[in-house]
Amino acid sequence: MQIQEADGLVPIHHNPAPLRTRIIESMRSAIERGILKPGERLVEKDLCDRLGVSRTSLREALRELESEGIVASVTARGLTVVRLSYRDAENIYRIRADIEALIMEQFIERADDAALKTLLDLCDHTIACYEAGDFVPIVDAKRQLYLHLCTVAENMVAHEILSKLTLRTAQLRRGSVTRPARQEQSIREMRDLKAAIAARDVDGARRAARSHVESAARSALEFARTRSA
Template sequence: MDQPTASGAAGDDGFKVARFAAPLRHGVVESIRTAIALGRFRAGERLPERTLCDLTGVSRTLVREALRQLESEGLVTVLPHRGPIVAGLTPEQAEGIYEVRCELEGLASLLFAQRADGAARVALHAALEGLKSASLATDPIAWLTAKTQFYDDLIAGSGNAAVGQSLHLLNCRITVLRATSLEAPGRAEQSIAELAALVEALMARDGVAAREAARHHVRMAASVAIANLRRSQEGAE
């Protein structure tokens, strides 16, 4: 199985924002977030407005609004005399975020097993198949889109919007770690196997097994991301 990698992006055209997106600002936010997740911009790197306008194909006003949104999420920091940069994370901060994410995704999975109706179960199974298909391509944007769809369906089936909102904020904060995770050899295949085990437990309505499968998936993702973060910081010293 070929693994989508951050370096495998087919140029910057994939970050252009569709004009029919509603609302358009949401599309700009998602495009910049994806660019960061794929390593187009790394932690500590400046985010020049003109570069972002060219990248997304939208106006400077929309880019500024998107940057304010990303700043409120903790993904972007605005420094005096430098402007907006991609916010960095220490290994300790990342560990704390993953600890909370572990519990929230476990809870979401438990609730899904207890509450999801037939339509939600069909949607999640289809999302897993979409993720498998995306892993066969070399387009990392397709992989991230499929992963987002999977979690959107998981949260929808859990029936708890507060869990989804909390997870969204946590995942925004660790977006900067996704590029190195995507580049980890074999991680895509491992991730799919972990999520397949989760879906199997969810389809069986086994809340206990589903919760543990979700927590295991997050722990594995954390181990890769934090190890890569430590290596990158050691290399920069």
């Protein structure tokens, strides 16, 4: 079965990375982009057909996603994408605020001029994606931005944690980020963050990072309340 790329679960072609890793990346991308939704039952045969992998390989990947709390067995019918509780969402955003503030500090401490220039270019790209208003490019741009930040900061532990946390709030982020008012606010916040980093202002960058996450939390949690009303 041939799947178009927009489906979010494309067949796994040859790649030097372990097959399990590639399946997990494809599944995470599909969850993040809303292709696989919270509460949706994961049918192994369907996923195997869409990914072009064996059931054994798929089950290995699903076990890892289950250990991360991304999918769970909630009924006898099998695994589903986990629904995030309101309290868990609150906690995730609070943790993110602390981690992202730390990353900004470590980046400024370790970045040479070339790394700083790359970061500022990535900020500009992220702002342009916010201005265009499409969710997937925004998510992709921020993924590149934070990968660079964490790499230069020499804190890939933070990158791994942030990747898992943002994935768990994927549905809330999608509802929040696509709001025009939130996009405009995010553009201002990204410009503030860029200015602080460009000036190598550690305290300013920490405040800007925290403010960005706290604003994202307010918008996402408001979306959660609206959805559950």
